[in-house]
Amino acid sequence: MPLIFQHPLFELQRDEFLYYQQGLHPALGYLENPPMLSWLATVSSWAGGSEIAIKFWPCLFGAATVVLTCLITAEFGGKSLAQLLAALGVMGGAFVRIHALFQPNFLDVFFWTLSLYFLVRYVNTKQLNFIFLLAISLALGWWSKYSVLFMAASVVVGLALSPYRAVFVKKQTWLAAALALLLIAPNVVWQYHHNWPLMHHMAELRETQLQYINKADFIKDQLMMLLPGLLIWLAGLIWVLTQKRWYFIGIIYFSVILLLLFGSGKSYYTLGVYPVLFAAGGFAWEQLLRKRKWISYSIGVLMALFNWMIMPLLLPTETPGKLDAFYKKIHEEHKWEDLKTHPLPQDFADMLGWKELSTKAEKIFYTNLPDTIRANTIIYCRHYGQAGSLKFYGKQDNFTSRVLSDNGSFLLWIPDNLSFRHILFIGRRMPGKDDEVFQHFGRIQLLDSVTNPYSRQFGDKIIFFENIDKEGLRLAQEGLKKMKQKFNR
Numbered sequence: 001m002p003l004i005f006q007h008p009l010f011e012l013q014r015d016e017f018l019y020y021q022q023g024l025h026p027a028l029g030y031l032e033n034p035p036m037l038s039w040l041a042t043v044s045s046w047a048g049g050s051e052i053a054i055k056f057w058p059c060l061f062g063a064a065t066v067v068l069t070c071l072i073t074a075e076f077g078g079k080s081l082a083q084l085l086a087a088l089g090v091m092g093g094a095f096v097r098i099h100a101l102f103q104p105n106f107l108d109v110f111f112w113t114l115s116l117y118f119l120v121r122y123v124n125t126k127q128l129n130f131i132f133l134l135a136i137s138l139a140l141g142w143w144s145k146y147s148v149l150f151m152a153a154s155v156v157v158g159l160a161l162s163p164y165r166a167v168f169v170k171k172q173t174w175l176a177a178a179l180a181l182l183l184i185a186p187n188v189v190w191q192y193h194h195n196w197p198l199m200h201h202m203a204e205l206r207e208t209q210l211q212y213i214n215k216a217d218f219i220k221d222q223l224m225m226l227l228p229g230l231l232i233w234l235a236g237l238i239w240v241l242t243q244k245r246w247y248f249i250g251i252i253y254f255s256v257i258l259l260l261l262f263g264s265g266k267s268y269y270t271l272g273v274y275p276v277l278f279a280a281g282g283f284a285w286e287q288l289l290r291k292r293k294w295i296s297y298s299i300g301v302l303m304a305l306f307n308w309m310i311m312p313l314l315l316p317t318e319t320p321g322k323l324d325a326f327y328k329k330i331h332e333e334h335k336w337e338d339l340k341t342h343p344l345p346q347d348f349a350d351m352l353g354w355k356e357l358s359t360k361a362e363k364i365f366y367t368n369l370p371d372t373i374r375a376n377t378i379i380y381c382r383h384y385g386q387a388g389s390l391k392f393y394g395k396q397d398n399f400t401s402r403v404l405s406d407n408g409s410f411l412l413w414i415p416d417n418l419s420f421r422h423i424l425f426i427g428r429r430m431p432g433k434d435d436e437v438f439q440h441f442g443r444i445q446l447l448d449s450v451t452n453p454y455s456r457q458f459g460d461k462i463i464f465f466e467n468i469d470k471e472g473l474r475l476a477q478e479g480l481k482k483m484k485q486k487f488n489r
């Protein structure tokens with residue numbers, strides 16, 4: 001559904017290029033993330049690798065999350081009206097953005113919700129097979145996004161502080177835990193053999209993003225992310241906290257919040273714990289207003305209308321210029337990871353400029369370079385978004401096959417025997433004097449740049465470095481070898 005509202009001027013988002021390229025290099029792990037999302041990208045590549053084939057997955061899992069939420073509502077005792085309110089909750093607010101982007105977040109939300117569904121089923125039936133299914137769900141969550149550890153820890157805390165703590169003395173529970181560990185073992189082994197890239201990635205995130213997270217903003221975002229459904233999930237939170245059977249869900253919620261708050265997690269990492277609250281809230285409203293159903297239906301209509309009104313905040317529904325004007329009109333500011341204010345949300349700006357960059361680089365490669373020079377030229381990109389977009393939007397195999405980057409998982413895909421004489425460089429700025437390899441070329445030409453002012457890539461340069469000397473080539477090859485060794489035992 002989100003694809004219907006996205007304006008055609010917007011392209012794939014920066015991270016989506018990375019995950020699609022990972023799908024073309026199937027593995028048990030990657031430097032940035034677990035592999036399940038990338039395996040889905042592999043299937044998309046079999047279907048032609050179009051934008052629609054890639055975006056199919058978040059839409060599919062979004063729909064599955066809605067179904068799961070309705071099933072949880074039914075477990076609480078909710079009928080059709082309760083399920084409608086719960087479904088509207090997970091179809092609005094930040095969930096719209098999550099289920100429009102091919103990123104691990106939609107899998108994260110799904111498997112958190114699936115885990116809580118099986119936990120609720122266990123409470124209702126006391127059948128231990130649901131503990132096994134819970135363990136399997138958490139293990140699949142690990143293969144989707146490592147933040148599932150926050151959910152797993154919160155489930156343990158919630159059960160330990162509830163009347164259901166006796167589950168921990170049952171042999172089946174420990175067998176289920178062992179099964180979960182067995183299921184995630186291949187990825188853990190991959191992490192070990194690659195020198196724990198998860199730790200390197202988390203350290204990089206802390207340096208570039210997580211250290212800037214404000215705890216007050218984190219709390220505020222919990223209210224703002226799902227503002228159209230605020231009355232539903234808050235009612236759900238209050239209801240579970242007042243129920244002897246279900247108060248452990250409230251403990252799980254607050255445990256997730258506290259773990260992520262003090263673990264410097266991003267605010268949207270919590271989204272997977274909200275569907276169960278929407279389910280509880282739908283039931284609570286249905287019970288409260290069972291003699292005034294028209295009020296419940298009115299709440300549902302207002303939620304849908306509210307979501308429609310704020311859709312330009314959730315998806316790029318108009319041209320960049322119109323969105324900019326709309327945000328100025330409502331005095332909406334957008335702070336990016338650089339802590340500066342920009343005209344568009346960062347995700348939207350990350351969906352612009354890629355086709356322009358790819359078209360210009362490919363044109364330069366084929367029209368400006370003689371055949372003899374082109375044959376000895378590589379196309380080096382500073383980050384995975386640039387490299388992924390050139391590979392995705394590039395038309396000629398001779399062009400896309402020469403695109404490489406040492407950023408993220410792209411590093412592992414660079415041939416060990418890399419050899420070249422010239423570089424078509426794609427980057428934010430001219431390499432500095434501390435970037436020693438680039439000081440060993442005979443000639444440097446600035447050829448073009450990204451000109452879309454709304455793109456986060458605005459100003460990215462295309463520079464041609466010609467005729468590297470032997471020392472420069474040696475430094476490049478040794479540097480590449482050293483970078484790769486960092487992720488190999």
